[in-house]
């Protein structure tokens with residue numbers, strides 16, 4: 156089987172999530188990559204070094220500058236003439252793009268796979284990860300998104316794939332990028348952080364969140380996450396949200412501060428290696444999944460912890 | 465301007481899903497079912513547009529649900545919130561997102577809406593596909609994961625929740641929008657409106673009426689519970705927690 160893996164990038168570097176998708180795709184067969192964007196020479200060079208990759212297809216055109224799905228999907232559909240599976244890490248870019256590709260190919264996408272059981276059989280979470288389904292597709296061509304935390308990352312170095320330019324399928328003229336507010340964050344990205352400190356509704360406001368959660372995270376070199384309640388209330392931006400409908404994380408250590416542990420939140424973090432919970436309610440559901448629990452008032456406990464580390 | 469809003473009946477988000485002992489799926493017998501929360505946000509957005517948001521160019525809201533007969537309850541809920549009429553497409557077999565998108569594409573052909581607003585994902589299958597597939601089939605733009613929607617006469621500008629933050633894109637109408645959590649807070653239907661909704665028009669169809677083949681492409685071989693985590697230890701105070709962190713090598 157020949158697979159085409161979507162390269163997630165920011166215009167200059169290949170995002171880590173891509174490496175998990177490469178591992179998943181390599182279980183299906185030969186791995187080719189697709190880099191789409193504008194001025195992505197550097198990205199293509201970096202992608203060609205990923206271990207185990209045969210070929211990198213590069214579509215460099217203004218129409219692909221912001222990975223507009225309306226423009227990229229026809230490109231992918233065309234390349235799928237020569238490939239059997241389109242595989243992408245389940246980032247928001249891929250979640251936007253892949254179903255459109257699947258529709259153009261008339262196939263049912265398999266979302267967010269956890270494992271490859273055979274060339275047509277996969278496992279995937281349903282119901283916020285409260286159930287794991289084994290599914291088999293009858294579609295000849297496959298469109299698959301991959302849960303990044305479920306696959307080892309392929310080595311970013313060591314490969315020497317050939318690079319091949321593909322011509323643009325053009326601008327469909329129905330979608331235009333206006334602007335973006337992308338957080339410039341010095342902290343580790345949530346999906347690749349080794350340690351994450353997350354804050355919940357209990358923080359009460361943005362000032363408390365910054366004053367308590369961030370210093371603790373800085374001490375530990377951790378990424379910072381949040382519950383939906385903390386995001387909805389405006390303590391932190393949307394990209395902090397961990398959960399069923401936010402980011403899926405699986406760090407070595409996840410520290411939940413003032414988070415109750417609703418199933419939608421657990422869906423995003425319960426595969427963390429060690430879970431630590433700080434909550435004043437000893438019956439909070441988060442303690443049912445926590446390896447280490449501390450019952451206490453976060454306004455007292457967190458500053459003390461930061462101080463003593 | 466007409467807006468089409470597809471809605472799905474799913475296990476209520478407050479109910480903990482239980483995997484059936486025979487491993488065929490999640491037990492839906494005798495449990496509370498509700499409108500998918502993202503779809504409530506979609507209905508709410510359509511109603512606000514009709515009530516005057518962005519100049520109030522929206523004049524009619526049509527709600528569609530595809531599923532078992534009971535999905536008409538979900539449509540009634542949307543009608544009680546403020547939608548105008550409903551279309552129920554019944555199917556005894558589960559219809560996959562691709563099949564749903566194909567039926568919706570036919571309904572779009574008939575109804576000619578300027579905007580279709582869907583939830584970004586259903587909280588049962590967590591697929592996050594239908595809106596994008598519909599957009600692909602129709603060749604329309606797709607403003608996915610919307611936290612802000614601004615409708616103009618010939619375009620819709622959508623602020624989208626993406627991994628790195630927010631991205632704003634503009635789409636030519638007609639277009640697809642899918643909702644994220646922060647777009648709005650859906651209203652509750654009042655009792656008088658629930659009563660009134662009972663007399664709003666609701667048409668019932670089948671997939672065959674639209675000539676769409678909804679044979680599933682994906683077979684579920686089995687469904688199991690995930691590996692369980694068990695509760696660990698409670699520490700008495702911060703000093704003990706620090707000791708634990710030191711033992712794990714993440715604190716000095």
Ligand SMILES: Cc1cc2nc3c(=O)[nH]c(=O)nc-3n(C[C@H](O)[C@H](O)[C@H](O)COP(=O)(O)OP(=O)(O)OC[C@H]3O[C@@H](n4cnc5c(N)ncnc54)[C@H](O)[C@@H]3O)c2cc1C
Pocket residue numbers: 354355356357381382383384385396397398399400401402412413414415416417418419420423433434435436439451452453454477501502587
């Ligand atoms: C469709 C849908 C999707 C969703 N997606 C997500 C998602 O992706 N991610 C997500 O997180 N949620 C999601 N939710 C929301 C989820 O159901 C919960 O509402 C949310 O996770 C609760 O956030 P929280 O734990 O911060 O707040 P709460 O549930 O209010 O918990 C606050 C906790 O803080 C504790 N506390 C209060 N004061 C103190 C103090 N001084 N010291 C210590 N502890 C204190 C309390 O005991 C309580 O346990 C979703 C919901 C829906 C309907």
